[in-house]
Amino acid sequence: MTLPDGKALTFPKGVTGGEIAAAIGPGLAKAALIITVDGQEYDLFRPIEQDAKIRIITRKDQEALELIRHDAAHLLAMAVQDLYPGTQVTIGPAIEDGFYYDFARDTPFTPEDLPKIEARMHEIVKEARPTRREVWPRDKAVAHFLEMGEKYKAELIASIPSDEDVSLYWHGDWHDLCRGPHFRTTAEIGDAFKLTKISGAYWRGDAKNAQLQRIYGTAWRDKKELDAYLTRVEEAEKRDHRKIGKEMDLFHTQEVATGQIFWHANGYTLYRALENYIRRQLVRADYIEVKTPQLLDRKLWEASGHWDNYREHMFLAEVEDENRTLVVKPMNCPAHVQIFNEGLKSYRELPIRMAEFGSCHRYEPSGSLHGIMRVRGFVQDDAHIFCTHEQITPETTSFCKLLLACYKDLGFEDVRVKLATRPDNRIGSDAVWDQAEKALAEATSAAGLDYVLNPGEGAFYGPKLEFVLRDSIGRDWQCGTLQVDFNTAERLGASYIAQDGGRHPPVMLHRAIVGSLERFIGVLIEHYAGKFPLWLAPVQVAVATVVADADSYAAEVVQALKAAGLRVTLDTENQTVNYKVRQHSLAKTPNLLVLGRREAENRSVTLRKLGVEKQESLALEAAISILTAEAVPPDLR
RNA sequence: GCCGUAGUAGCGUAGUGGUAGCGCAAUCCCUUGGUAAGGGAUAGGUCGUGAGUUCGAUUCUCACCUACGGCACCA
Numbered sequence: 181m182t183l184p185d186g187k188a189l190t191f192p193k194g195v196t197g198g199e200i201a202a203a204i205g206p207g208l209a210k211a212a213l214i215i216t217v218d219g220q221e222y223d224l225f226r227p228i229e230q231d232a233k234i235r236i237i238t239r240k241d242q243e244a245l246e247l248i249r250h251d252a253a254h255l256l257a258m259a260v261q262d263l264y265p266g267t268q269v270t271i272g273p274a275i276e277d278g279f280y281y282d283f284a285r286d287t288p289f290t291p292e293d294l295p296k297i298e299a300r301m302h303e304i305v306k307e308a309r310p311t312r313r314e315v316w317p318r319d320k321a322v323a324h325f326l327e328m329g330e331k332y333k334a335e336l337i338a339s340i341p342s343d344e345d346v347s348l349y350w351h352g353d354w355h356d357l358c359r360g361p362h363f364r365t366t367a368e369i370g371d372a373f374k375l376t377k378i379s380g381a382y383w384r385g386d387a388k389n390a391q392l393q394r395i396y397g398t399a400w401r402d403k404k405e406l407d408a409y410l411t412r413v414e415e416a417e418k419r420d421h422r423k424i425g426k427e428m429d430l431f432h433t434q435e436v437a438t439g440q441i442f443w444h445a446n447g448y449t450l451y452r453a454l455e456n457y458i459r460r461q462l463v464r465a466d467y468i469e470v471k472t473p474q475l476l477d478r479k480l481w482e483a484s485g486h487w488d489n490y491r492e493h494m495f496l497a498e499v500e501d502e503n504r505t506l507v508v509k510p511m512n513c514p515a516h517v518q519i520f521n522e523g524l525k526s527y528r529e530l531p532i533r534m535a536e537f538g539s540c541h542r543y544e545p546s547g548s549l550h551g552i553m554r555v556r557g558f559v560q561d562d563a564h565i566f567c568t569h570e571q572i573t574p575e576t577t578s579f580c581k582l583l584l585a586c587y588k589d590l591g592f593e594d595v596r597v598k599l600a601t602r603p604d605n606r607i608g609s610d611a612v613w614d615q616a617e618k619a620l621a622e623a624t625s626a627a628g629l630d631y632v633l634n635p636g637e638g639a640f641y642g643p644k645l646e647f648v649l650r651d652s653i654g655r656d657w658q659c660g661t662l663q664v665d666f667n668t669a670e671r672l673g674a675s676y677i678a679q680d681g682g683r684h685p686p687v688m689l690h691r692a693i694v695g696s697l698e699r700f701i702g703v704l705i706e707h708y709a710g711k712f713p714l715w716l717a718p719v720q721v722a723v724a725t726v727v728a729d730a731d732s733y734a735a736e737v738v739q740a741l742k743a744a745g746l747r748v749t750l751d752t753e754n755q756t757v758n759y760k761v762r763q764h765s766l767a768k769t770p771n772l773l774v775l776g777r778r779e780a781e782n783r784s785v786t787l788r789k790l791g792v793e794k795q796e797s798l799a800l801e802a803a804i805s806i807l808t809a810e811a812v813p814p815d816l817r
Numbered sequence: 818g819c820c821g822u823a824g825u826a827g828c829g830u831a832g833u834g835g836u837a838g839c840g841c842a843a844u845c846c847c848u849u850g851g852u853a854a855g856g857g858a859u860a861g862g863u864c865g866u867g868a869g870u871u872c873g874a875u876u877c878u879c880a881c882c883u884a885c886g887g888c889a890c891c892a
Contacts, residue, residue: 289821290821291822291886378821378886380888381887385889386889391888396887422885427828485892510892513892542891547818547819547887548890641892724852727849756848756850757851766853774852776850
């Protein structure tokens with residue numbers, strides 16, 4: 181056996197990982213969880229039959245996390261079947277930060293069940309049930325699980341090729357089909373786990389199948405890691421955009437407009453700051469901006485193919501004395517093609533980059549709605565680039581550059597790219613898809629970006645690039661997109677006169693930088709936890725007085741700041757300075773100017789920046805020039 | 818859409834088969850205070866909507882709406 185450091189040890193054939201660990205040292209024997217044999221993971225009790233490179237994995241290794249979570253999933257299943265006889269097991273994988281297990285049971289679990297199950301799990305850990313592995317012919321396993329009444333498990337095993345053997349694991353009497361590996365006993369799982377939530381989940385992830393009961397848990401190597409995780413979750417909850425939206429008076433939702441947002445003055449200030457920023461970038465990048473109708477005849481959506489694909493997600497509008505159906509537009513592309521179609525287009529005019537802050541409505545499934553992140557009424561920073569085949573690469577390249585520059589300005593430096601390819605449900609021939617996917621892949625590489633494939637996730641009319649940004653607490657958000665479309669223009673009768681005098685349909689590139697303004701603002705809120713950079717902050721400066729004697733000077737200061745283009749609020753409330761500092765800090769106002777007699781006398785201000793305890797005394801004019809400079813959007817500096 | 822949980826004053830929450838409290842915010846008064854909650858008083862609620870059970874329902878039951886946690890979906 182060759183150890184990772186190159187040292188070789190000799191053992192009889194059939195030695196186990198546990199025995200090897202014991203031979204190396206008692207400390208390792210205790211700490212060992214599993215062993216890798218030529219890269220393959222073995223249980224410590226599984227005999228090794230050949231010479232191999234080995235590595236013993238202990239609790240200290242990063243790999244231990246996934247192993248613990250896998251064992252914890254089994255532990256959960258054991259506890260549930262102990263407590264709720266008749267419950268069938270299905271699958272239970274390790275996932276990011278934890279694990280889950282899907283059960284089939286007539287009575288759904290309730291939140292009150294979780295502590296009971298968790299307590300039973302801890303008991304089973306204490307029992308240190310020994311693990312055993314057996315290899316069975318597939319058909320024997322199918323028959324065995326059928327006999328036990330585990331029909332989901334039997335179905336899973338039956339989908340394995342019949343000539344393959346399967347491994348079964350026992351923990352005490354309880355056993356399951358499993359690839360392994362597992363620890364020697366349930367004691368090695370430890371106690372750093374916690375059940376977190378319950379949920380319905382469809383068998384094999386398909387909504388047509390039966391709904392199972394899923395229990396989620398989190399599991400770590402030690403209590404310290406578990407606590408750190410729980411703290412991380414708590415911190416994420418604190419910056420929830422719905423909570424901050426309420427606290428900062430940004431927006432609200434209500435029953436009369438499910439899935440749509442009432443933007444309050446503060447929120448709409450942020451909204452416009454973002455919209456204006458994007459608009460400036462469009463001007464720079466040679467886009468034209470248009471505005472198209474909200475209601476468009478059903479015929480147009482039939483022609484584009486959307487009616488067939490998304491009809492049940494469209495809002496329809498009808499009037500009594502007119503015998504036709506209008507669709508509240510769920511997207512802007514067919515409308516943009518109508519503008520393209522007005523007048524004859526020459527290849528000399530291409531590319532035409534047609535942008536719109538397009539207000540769209542989609543009847544999203546009720547269960548998918550989420551704050552301002554997933555809504556039924558939203559505005560896309562949409563654009564369609566009508567171009568020739570040759571222009572796909574340069575247009576894609578320059579869009580990628582534009583998008584990365586925007587994300588940087590908005591505070592996101594870590595961006596990943598995914599290439600989503602043809603879905604099952606699609607229009608257009610395979611030859612056209614081959615061409616479109618190839619064009620996009622090449623253009624992305626030409627832009628100097630690495631991408632990962634996202635097979636089958638493209639739009640029904642073409643493949644897409646998905647731009648995923650990572651926020652300040654490490655969560656990923658897909659916002660920007662670029663889609664190559666060889667189908668829509670032709671379907672809607674768009675064409676241009678080429679150099680050879682013939683008519684050709686243009687290629688359409690559908691693209692968005694932030695995607696939906698609503699969703700992106702949600703991301704911004706959570707990314708900054710409401711502490712926006714000055715150019716985005718709804719209220720940039722609060723002017724607060726110490727004594728009533730300073731009220732008239734304060735009003736003067738507010739006027740001066742407003743004249744300088746700053747967004748200011750005046751606080752002459754009859755309250756202590758301490759109170760005011762606290763209020764404006766909690767409101768996340770970036771700058772607080774405190775004014776008392778001193779300031780009024782020498783026409784100065786005392787500036788306290790959010791999150792900074794010490795103050796700075798400045799002449800009024802100096803403060804204005806500092807603050808206005810800081811409030812300039814990043815692209816205008 | 819599916820599974821589960823919830824809906825009480827502007828916000829956050831307690832509570833009960835006999836029409837509801839608390840904290841913050843609000844209003845008024847006192848305090849004129851120099852960097853994260855000064856003190857006092859007052860006002861504010863048909864307990865999400867509709868129906869049922871009951872002498873009586875905010876409380877129990879059912880339906881619906883909405884939100885939340887997931888699943889599924891996301892042009």
